[in-house]
Amino acid sequence: MTRDLVGGHPALDLVNTVWWRGDPTRRVDRVPDLPAFLVWAARAGLGPIDVVPDAADPAGAAIATVHALREHAHAVLAAHATGAPVPPAPLRELHAAGAEAMRRSAPRLALPLRWERRAASADEVPDVVAGSLVDLLAHQDLTHLRVCADDDCAWLYLDRSRNHSRRWCSSAECGNRHRVQRFAARRRTRSSSAS
Numbered sequence: 436m437t438r439d440l441v442g443g444h445p446a447l448d449l450v451n452t453v454w455w456r457g458d459p460t461r462r463v464d465r466v467p468d469l470p471a472f473l474v475w476a477a478r479a480g481l482g483p484i485d486v487v488p489d490a491a492d493p494a495g496a497a498i499a500t501v502h503a504l505r506e507h508a509h510a511v512l513a514a515h516a517t518g519a520p521v522p523p524a525p526l527r528e529l530h531a532a533g534a535e536a537m538r539r540s541a542p543r544l545a546l547p548l549r550w551e552r553r554a555a556s557a558d559e560v561p562d563v564v565a566g567s568l569v570d571l572l573a574h575q576d577l578t579h580l581r582v583c584a585d586d587d588c589a590w591l592y593l594d595r596s597r598n599h600s601r602r603w604c605s606s607a608e609c610g611n612r613h614r615v616q617r618f619a620a621r622r623r624t625r626s627s628s629a630s
């Protein structure tokens with residue numbers, strides 16, 4: 436199942452692991468614990484992570500940090516996508532996490548110089564997440580970062596369509612659901628005006 440990987444960058448897909456963010460009654464976290472996150476990360480291509488899915492995270496510290504980074508990223512990216520001022524506090528947290536991950540990284544001794552943080556144990560997973568978020572925030576073009584037109588969905592994506600006219604996270608999901616709803620509403624209007 437890859438229909439949830441629509442953000443255009445693994446770090447955006449991570450932010451989108453909260454489903455129905457705009458509707459507290461339906462909101463669900465698709466990566467509630469470390470095993471679920473590791474399965475998801477392998478599928479989403481967020482790595483490099485060499486931690487087995489049943490790895491121990493007894494105190495839940497690794498996944499708690501991943502969740503915190505995800506929420507900082509959501510605050511920054513949702514603001515940017517809607518043209519609101521980017522909140523400085525979560526951006527500072529992301530910068531600090533990225534700087535820490537970089538400090539612990541091993542350099543790739545070739546050009547272009549890159550830093551790589553490979554997670555071999557649970558406690559190293561947040562560094563890989565921070566690295567992916569920094570890549571998104573520092574190196575990707577966020578001019579056409581968008582939020583899904585379905586307020587309940589509120590997924591984020593990079594609109595790479597030619598005219599930058601993409602309205603939905605997925606036309607097959609949110610787009611289709613709204614087309615069906617509009618069609619049903621039109622039919623109701625027509626049948627009530629006919630009676």
Ligand SMILES: [Zn+2]
Pocket residue numbers: 583584585588589590603604605609
């Ligand atoms: Zn959507």
